Amino acid sequence: MANGSTTTGTATGTATGTATATATSDVAAPDTPRRRPALSPSRAGDFKQCPLLYRFRAVDKLPETPTKAQVRGTLVHSVLERLFALPRTGRTPGAARELLRPTWSQLAEESPEWTELFTDPASEEELTEWFTSAEKLLDSYFAMEDPRTLDPEACELHVETELNSGVLLRGYIDRLDVAPTGEIRVVDYKTGAAPREIGEAKAMFQMKFYAVVLWRLRGVVPRQLKLLYLSDGQALAYTPDEKELARFERTLEAIWEAILRAGRTGDFRPSPSKLCGWCSHQQHCPSFGGTPPEYPGWPEPDPGEESALDRAD
Template sequence: MSGQNVQISFDGMPEKLFSCTPYRLETWLDCPKKYRYTYIEIPKPPRGGPWGHTSMGSAVHNALREWFTLPQEQRTDEKGAELVVKHWRSEGFRDDEQSERYRFRAQQWVRQYLTGVNPNDEPRGLERTVSATTERLSLSGRVDRIDERDGELVIVDYKTGKRPPDEIEAGGSLALAIYAIGAERTLRKKCRTVELHHLPSDTKAVYRHDEASLARHVQRAERIAAEALAATSQGRFTATPGALCGYCDYARICTDADREPAQPWAGLDENS
């Protein structure tokens, strides 16, 4: 890692590293205009209101984080369900009835998930920020959980979306690969395994990286960043309207949106 965030480029000229998170790079891929709204425009344009599925995901993440900070004897399944209530926010739901119904569902997810967790295991990190530099980038990100198993670090990312992810998604995730690289640099221990823990289905998608697959993700991150930087210097942020517009925080102000903004509760899964 670089303490100063500056390095010498190939032509001998000092070059500032581009600081970014996986989310920033993914936002560029989603839609360059959304990237402009999110990272370039000053003052920042108004965003849409909260989403129900985001409120639900936050409550689950916060409950699981706090659960691991409790004394081991208090880490029960039921305590996890209680923590969901503690962290619940009803923003983004249609009404109180819908909010309560999904809160109950989130409690069930957490209770079930924790039946498979050993309360005596201490994670190496909880919502831990990790970072690493590459030739051109200063990458950082916050990891839901970092475990240590068999002498290696393991990246754990909680998912609460509709669809269970698979191994291909775990291996193809730029964010998870960057977390693995960052965790290894930050905590000075080997990290190759990344896991997506899907609470609604109580399934795990696991992928084990090697040097080559991590290097490919770094190259990809550098390509995306180079594209975003070049477009920024030219003020060129071409909108790519599509299905994401319905859930874009800027759909209400974007003249390129190709559909009406979805209802705040549209991302909730009625069948989960």
């Protein structure tokens, strides 16, 4: 679907219909309203996978050390966002590579702990290998799309809407394309390889979440949900319909009700699975002989916010 829009949005959203409510600062002054708890695709996915994982991330906010691959994913996402801010003719593979180091410098300044992932932060050789792997992901992107033929309506677009049931949905969309005819395409970059069945279901859950938000914001069902897997150059495209999104909306409402019930009692139970091998919190999990921290109560102001690492997953 070619895109004829000439408006490029940002994470704060310059596109129309990016939000139905105005969010306030996470750190609330005495007379400033706190942000309402909201459901994001990552946190909804966490609860669906394992309620205790949701608690560790959204309630206890236990620290997690990211991997080099996760941080590289954030870097590549940021480079692609900056690439689309350039004029069409400037969106070349060379320009993308030139953006890598300046973008990393900014990310490292904002999250200096990420530099600790390297055994020797001063080692140019180690960083060079890491940048080379990021360059390969960008080259893979250019093999899949020609960004000079696209003018996204928005990149890293913050979206937020409240369902009729009162559930507040919030998230960030990697890229939103809108055709001259009004058709919407949601594009998400994945820096890993195309997943197997479990990973594919998780990725599509995220995309359907965005589709519901856009449907409620704009009254239009997205024409296409597209995942670009940069590690192996594979693409996954899906066309949802209104009935399917209505069912998925009810699923999100049910997840939120389950979260609220658990939040009132503190009963966030573990749900062991093959995915436990990737969990950073096994030492706190009863399924692995651990003990969770004392339950601090339902969090305020907001357990639904996603991090940059979430969005780059």
